[in-house]
Each structure stands twice: as C-alpha cells, then as structure tokens.
Amino acid sequence: MSDDKADVDVLVIGAGVVGIYALYRAVEAGFSAVTLEAGDGVGGVWYWNRYPAARFDSESYTYGYIFSKELFDEWRWSEEFATQPEIESYLNHVVDRFELRRHIRTGARVVSALWDEADNVWVVTTAQGDTLRARWVISATGGLSVPNYPDIDGLNSFQGEAHHTGAWPHTPLDFSGKRVAIIGNGPSGAQLLPAIVDVVEAVDxxxxxxxxxxxxxxxxxEDERWQWLSDNFDEIATVLNTSPSGFLHEPAGKFSTDDSPEERQAFYEKIWKSPGFAKLTANYYDMTTNREVNLEFCEFLADKIRKIVDDPETAERLIPKDQLFGAKRPPFVADYFESFNKPSASLIALRETPIVRIDARGIETTEQHRDYDIIVYATGFDFGTGALTRMGVKGHGGLDLSVDWVDGPSDFGGFSAHHMPNFFFPGGPHGAGGGNYPRYSQDQVDWIMKTLIYAREHGFDRFEPTAAHQETWMTMIETLAPLSIFSAEHSHYYGANVEGKARKFLLNPGGRAKLHEILDGVSATHDFGGALSSSVRVGV
Known part of the structure; x- marks a missing residue:
C-alpha cells in the first residue's frame, strides 16, 4: 500500500505488549511497518517498571500472547505470576522469535504527529528530529506510560535518591540500612513494601x-501444571478470547442469595485464598451489583486485616471506609499487611497528617519532619489519556488532542476518534473494561488489522469513525459508567489521581461484550459503517 507519499504503511508507536502484537500482525499481513519506542529496549510498562517485586497480577500464561501454540509451549513461565525480569525476557524473546527487532527503533520518543490532508498521511516526528510519513498509525502507548508525580511543594529539592516506580533506574537500588519513604499504596507501593521491609533501617x-x-x-x-496448560491450549485460548474478563477463573456459578450467611463466610474464605483477580471474577455473580453483599465481603476483608495487623490503630487506618471492594483497582500482593508488624515499617496516614513539603533532607508533615535516604513515588500514572495528549497529535478539522481532550476524551471503540483519520490507539481511553488488559487490546488490534486488510483489498486508504459512530459509543460509556463497579470518582479510572485533570470515566463500562457488539455492527456494513473512503473521494 505504500506510495511515494508515505515512507511506511503502518507506523506503531510503542513496543510494549500491545505494540509488539500490533507490529507482529502488521508484518504478518504484508504491510511495511516500523515501530518507534521511547525506551532503549522493548517491553513498555515491563521495561520501565523494574522496581523490586514488580510482577504480574494476572496469571502469566493468560497475560502473555496466545496467537501461537508454538510460542506458548516454548516459553515456560516459572510462576503463576511472573516477576518483571522474566516478563521483560519473554517480550524480548517474542520480538526475536518473530524477527521483529529489525522493524523497531528504540530511543525514539514521538513528539509530534500531524495529519497531512493533501497527501493523506501522518507526519510523525521524534525528539531527535527524525520524521516518518505513515499511511496508518497505531499508537500503542497504553494507559500506564506517563508516571504521575504528586503535587507537593519542594518535590525536586530532595538531595537523596528519588524515583517513581514507573520510571525505575536500570541500576538496582541498594535499600540495605536505608531510611525509605514510599508515597502511595496502590499496586506498586504495596508490592515494594514487603520486598524491602527486612533490609531497610526504616520504611514509612x-x-x-x-x-x-x-x-x-x-x-x-510445576511440571504437571505446565503439561496440563500445554495439553489444553486450544480450550484455554478459546476462553481467553471470548470470556468477559479474559481470565481462566471458574465463575462462582451462583448468587449470594443462593447461600446462607454461614455458607457465604465459607465462600469468602475460599475467595480470600484464590489467585489474583479471581477475587472479582470468581466471586458471587452479584458481588459487583449488590451493594449489601459487597459490604458484607468488605467486612470479611476488614476482619482479616484486623487479625493480621498487630496494632489496632494501624489496622483501622488500613481499612477502607469509603469504597466497596473493586471500586478502585485492588492490589493483589503478598505480605503487605504483615509488613506493618515489622519494627522497621510505619504507616503515615495523610488524611490525618498531610505532607507540607519535601526538602533536601526528607519530608515534612503537619506532625513532624522525617529524614530519608530514598523517596519512592508509587503514585500511579496519568491513566488513559496521558501519552496521547503529550505526543502533539493534531488531526483534521482543527483537532488537537492536547486541547480537545482537556475535558475528557471522546472516541470510538476505545481506539479511534472522529477527525483522526488512519490513527488508532488500542489500549487507550475507554478501551478496557476492567478485565485482563492484553485480551481487550488484542481484540482491538485484531479489528484494526482486519480493517486495514479490507481497505487494501478494496482500494480504500482512509478510515475515520463518523460523528455518529463516536456519539453512539460515548453515549454507551456515559450511560453505563454509573453502573460500573469501578465507578469511584476519586480513583484513577476517573483521572482523580492527577491534579487538575478532568473527572471523566476512562474505562469501557460495557465490557468486552459491548465492544464486540458495536465493532461487529460496524464491520457487518461491509464498508465499515461509512468510515472507510478513498482519498480521491470526499471523506467522512
């Protein structure tokens, strides 16, 4: 499809899990393809997040690629939930296994993407000044690629070591005998604390x-488990490709009302001992819709915390009082609460003693000043829109993402937008629905590639969702958002963790089923709902 107006058919931005898959599919389909990656290696979030104990909380073999039985068999995961070094090695193996590295340019951060209406191409420029003209752009920058730093006075004045978990140095940090502050108690903070609590002098x-x-x-x-996974690959792939959550977890098969109060307590104990996200996906069917049963489960969890944490005051501070289970993304970790029983660990409740400032020596709260050798910012990301609004993306009709999305994103399918022809962003805002992230994004990439192949075969060179497509999708988002389990407006799913960011729901509350329904409806029109056209005709 390349012509003298385009340097490449498909330009992929980002070499993370989604970007690698998009590149694989583009090359497999016979398109000329190039990937631009800001980091000096591949892996995306698993390249940047290399803090101690960083690991999957989705089962390794369900998070990894399932497009190839041979790949599945030849990479044997060591754990149900692998750590970052193994994940990064796996993604490098995939790149080399399918000879994709020659298509990838690392150290190439995109700073500008401008739509050239006359030539029907995107002009993409890197921080080094290199420019590529691409017919199609797939921006696989993901929702967890722009670290969010807290808005604290004196943030840059600290003279010790300070790092964000999402931008961790490649040289390992020595925490031995150090005084450490971890700001944030989401998944990364909760993973890091148990990993260092036994070697530090003190950690707050x-x-x-x-x-x-x-x-x-x-x-x-173990060997027996791995053999079972290999023998049942086809069935596993089918479940992962079709289930609402994209996990293998066995559904509970019942509602809370099917059990007596005593039976529910026994069931909650089983859920407590279940792996990772099974605590959501294998729970009672009405756990996410019945407030009373969710509150009952929350009280079960609160009792667990009180039994684990020795100090009653600390235990109470660790128990959420303003959210149901699942309203925020729940961390799944080992030995988090147990860490607070160690003499080196302390909990600083910022609702009671807020941070006043950071200075050269450490952190001052309204209670006291504490000196530190290392400060870790485990404060999450500018979720959903962060990377897209920072890349200088400008479409036609005056669209400028840095301006037009300031009050929240408007899109179609969670991966495309009106006035952004030939530009896709799988894994972007409104893409995932609270399930296994790569499975949702794979669905989007597969649909994008089907569209590009169809366009090539039928002489189209332009795809742009119509205003009607976008309105239908966004109406669904806004209608169903209040019903979502992830509807706590103080969570990062609303952008609430980023100072000054508009509070807009950033997931797909309709889930995988609604995504497939809407995309299948567009595909069934054969011309993709009027979204495909040729540059020699009037566009949509």
Missing part, C-alpha cells in the same frame, strides 16, 4: 486512601 509508607489489598496467592508452575 505514606497512605492517602486505603485500598482493599488482598493476597496474590502466587505459586511456582
């Missing part, structure tokens, strides 16, 4: 809002 975890942290329940993958 600064908590703004407690979260429903539950055990990951990890385990090594």
């Amino acid at each position: 975890l600064y908590q703004r809002t407690p979260t429903w942290t539950t055990p990951l329940n990890n385990a090594p993958i």
Whole structure:
C-alpha cells in the first residue's frame, strides 16, 4: 500500500505488549511497518517498571500472547505470576522469535504527529528530529506510560535518591540500612513494601486512601501444571478470547442469595485464598451489583486485616471506609499487611497528617519532619489519556488532542476518534473494561488489522469513525459508567489521581461484550459503517 507519499504503511508507536502484537500482525499481513519506542529496549510498562517485586497480577500464561501454540509451549513461565525480569525476557524473546527487532527503533520518543490532508498521511516526528510519513498509525502507548508525580511543594529539592516506580533506574537500588519513604499504596507501593521491609533501617509508607489489598496467592508452575496448560491450549485460548474478563477463573456459578450467611463466610474464605483477580471474577455473580453483599465481603476483608495487623490503630487506618471492594483497582500482593508488624515499617496516614513539603533532607508533615535516604513515588500514572495528549497529535478539522481532550476524551471503540483519520490507539481511553488488559487490546488490534486488510483489498486508504459512530459509543460509556463497579470518582479510572485533570470515566463500562457488539455492527456494513473512503473521494 505504500506510495511515494508515505515512507511506511503502518507506523506503531510503542513496543510494549500491545505494540509488539500490533507490529507482529502488521508484518504478518504484508504491510511495511516500523515501530518507534521511547525506551532503549522493548517491553513498555515491563521495561520501565523494574522496581523490586514488580510482577504480574494476572496469571502469566493468560497475560502473555496466545496467537501461537508454538510460542506458548516454548516459553515456560516459572510462576503463576511472573516477576518483571522474566516478563521483560519473554517480550524480548517474542520480538526475536518473530524477527521483529529489525522493524523497531528504540530511543525514539514521538513528539509530534500531524495529519497531512493533501497527501493523506501522518507526519510523525521524534525528539531527535527524525520524521516518518505513515499511511496508518497505531499508537500503542497504553494507559500506564506517563508516571504521575504528586503535587507537593519542594518535590525536586530532595538531595537523596528519588524515583517513581514507573520510571525505575536500570541500576538496582541498594535499600540495605536505608531510611525509605514510599508515597502511595496502590499496586506498586504495596508490592515494594514487603520486598524491602527486612533490609531497610526504616520504611514509612505514606497512605492517602486505603485500598482493599488482598493476597496474590502466587505459586511456582510445576511440571504437571505446565503439561496440563500445554495439553489444553486450544480450550484455554478459546476462553481467553471470548470470556468477559479474559481470565481462566471458574465463575462462582451462583448468587449470594443462593447461600446462607454461614455458607457465604465459607465462600469468602475460599475467595480470600484464590489467585489474583479471581477475587472479582470468581466471586458471587452479584458481588459487583449488590451493594449489601459487597459490604458484607468488605467486612470479611476488614476482619482479616484486623487479625493480621498487630496494632489496632494501624489496622483501622488500613481499612477502607469509603469504597466497596473493586471500586478502585485492588492490589493483589503478598505480605503487605504483615509488613506493618515489622519494627522497621510505619504507616503515615495523610488524611490525618498531610505532607507540607519535601526538602533536601526528607519530608515534612503537619506532625513532624522525617529524614530519608530514598523517596519512592508509587503514585500511579496519568491513566488513559496521558501519552496521547503529550505526543502533539493534531488531526483534521482543527483537532488537537492536547486541547480537545482537556475535558475528557471522546472516541470510538476505545481506539479511534472522529477527525483522526488512519490513527488508532488500542489500549487507550475507554478501551478496557476492567478485565485482563492484553485480551481487550488484542481484540482491538485484531479489528484494526482486519480493517486495514479490507481497505487494501478494496482500494480504500482512509478510515475515520463518523460523528455518529463516536456519539453512539460515548453515549454507551456515559450511560453505563454509573453502573460500573469501578465507578469511584476519586480513583484513577476517573483521572482523580492527577491534579487538575478532568473527572471523566476512562474505562469501557460495557465490557468486552459491548465492544464486540458495536465493532461487529460496524464491520457487518461491509464498508465499515461509512468510515472507510478513498482519498480521491470526499471523506467522512
């Protein structure tokens, strides 16, 4: 499809899990393709997030690629939930296994993407000044690629070491005998604390809002387990490709009302011991819709925390009082609550003693000043829109994402937008619905590639969702958002963790089923709902 107006058919931005898959599919389909990656290696979030104990909280073999039985068999995961080094090695293996590295340019951060209406191409420029003209752009920058730093006075004045978990140095940090502050208690903060608590002199975890942290329940993958996974690959792939959550977890098969109060307590104990996200996906069917049963489960979890944490005051501070289970993304970790029983660990409740400032020596709260050697910002990301609004993306009709999305994104399918022809962003805002992230994004990439292949075969060179497409999708988002389990407006799913960011729901509350329904409806029109056209004709 390349012509003298385009340097490449498909330009992929980002070499993370989604970007690697998009590149694989583009090359497989016979398109000329190039990937631009800001980092000096591949892996995306698993390249940047290399802090101690960073690991999957989705089962390794369900998060990894399932497009190839041979790939599935030749990479044997060591644990149900693998750590970052193994994940990064796996993604490098995939890149080399399918000879994709020659298509990838690392150290190439995109700073501008401008639509050239006359030539029907995107002009994409990197920080080094290199420019590529692409017919189609797939921006696989993901929702967790722009670290969010807290808005604290004196943030840059600290003279010790300071790092965000999402931008961790490649040289390992030595925490031995150090005084450490961890600001944030989401998944990364909750993973880091147990990993360092036994080697530091002291570690203070600064908590703004407690979260429903539950055990990951990890385990090594033994020979018998691995053989079963390999033997049942086809069935596993079918479940992962079709289930609402994209997990293998066995549904509970019942509602809370099917059990007596005593039976529910026994069931909650089983859920407590279940792996990772099974605490949501294998729970009662009405756990996410019945407030009373969710509150009952929350009280069960609160009792667990009180039994684990020795100090009653600390235990109460660790128990959420303003959210149901699942309203925020729950961390799944090992030994988090147990860490607060160690003499080296302390909890700083920021609702009671807010941070006043950071200075050269450490952190001052309204209570006192504490000196530190290392400060860790485990404060999450500018979720959903962060990377897209920072890349200088300008479409036609005056569209400028840095301006037009300031009050929240408007899109179609969670991966495209009106006035952004030939530009896709799988894994972007409104893409995932609270399930296994790569499975949702794979669905989007597969649909995008089907569209590009169809366009090539039928002489089209332009795709742009119509205003009607976008309105239908956004109406669904806004109508169903209040019904979503992830509807706590103080969570990062609303952008609430980023100072000054508009409060807009950033997930797909209709889930995978609604995504497939809307996309299948567009595909069934054969011309993709009027979204496909040729540059020699009038566009949509």
